[in-house]
Amino acid sequence: MSYTRLALYKILVVFLLIGCGGPPEKNPLLQEASSEYQKAENDSLIVTKAPVALKEAEEALEQSREFWKEGADKELIEHHAYISKQKVFIARETAELNAAQDEVKRAEAERQRVLIKARKAEARAAEHRAEEALSRAQKAQKRAEQLANRVSELEAQRTERGLVLTLGDVLFDFDKATLKPGGERAANNLAQFLKEYPERNVMIEGFTDIVGSADYNKKLSRRRANAVKRELIGQGISATRIQIRGYGEKYPVASNETEAGRQQNRRVEVIISDKNGTIDERSLAN
Known part of the structure; x- marks a missing residue:
């Protein structure tokens, strides 16, 4: 490359940087959304029990980051960052709900196993214990569902x-x-x-x-x-x-x-x- 062409190239880069206004400022809401997503990504319960919701949170976050890198409108950046935060919340609640449902399934399987193996009198007592565990798990599941619904209604x-x-x-x-x-x-x-x-x-x-x-x-x-x-x-x-x-x-x-x-x-x-x-x-x- 000749000296003249190199000089013109450098001038062009300078003008491009001036036109872009330099790197965009940090966006607090985007940083907060990134932090919330990182916590969720490191939570094994969420990763295993709510992968779809977590993926949706990641996509919204990536969209917000792309808009930020491009210097897009602040409202557009924060809109997708907010969506990411809400998706993380949904992922967390979904994971807890799915875990409760798995507990219900395990309790039911345990009840069946005990009924088959135990003697009749012992089986009745074991069945009662298993039913109590099943009832507790169902109550926990219902409680988790109710809490998630009420939090959504409160807009908290x-x-x-x-x-x-x-x-x-x-x-x-x-x-x-x-x-x-x-x-x-x-x-x-x-x-x-x-x-x-x-x-x-x-x-x-x-x-x-x-x-x-x-x-x-x-x-x-x-x-x-x-x-x-x-x-x-x-x-x-x-x-x-x-x-x-x-x-x-x-x-x-x-x-x-x-x-x-x-x-x-x-x-x-x-x-x-x-x-x-x-x-x-x-x-x-x-």
Whole structure:
């Protein structure tokens, strides 16, 4: 290649890089989706019990990554990243459900084996034990199905702290801590969930944008969290199962530089405990 052609080639590469704006910025939602998928891919239960759902999560993630590499619209990237996260959740629930179904099959096979081998009197006792195991497995399967359905109905997201239900700013009047009808419906659905799962507790956390003083915002966020608590208590949920926190301007989920971002930050998050009633406190790193 001549010197002149080499120089022209270098100039062309520079212009291409300038036109592309350099490598795309990292996308938090895409990174989160990648992390969730990696956890699922390393989970042997999911790999063996829900390979189809896991493959769908991988495809959605790869699509999001391709859009990111191409510098596509952020909403398009995050749409496929969100789909990947939901597919991972479905894969996890499917794996647990299939495992429960396998347990039912094993229990039934054990019952048949014992009936054939044991003497008549012993077989009756063994059959009773096997039926109890079968009943427990069926209940566990049904419980897993019900939980998956109820979580879907609540539109809750699974996080490291547990299931999180987000009540947006539109469910409150501006600068007020009174739930609007839509917020009341969401609280009523949550109350029904807590009645169905009495072993679960909730942590209600309020947040605001940066408009106004920090002290006022912290008080407003706590009042909004308390409004949700009062609604749950009014629906028959014991106050001992409910904790509240008011964080004000802390822990934004979007930029406060735009109205859309500020609206996302004005929210109430309800964290639902694990089956032991435990909820991890929000870490300073979050």
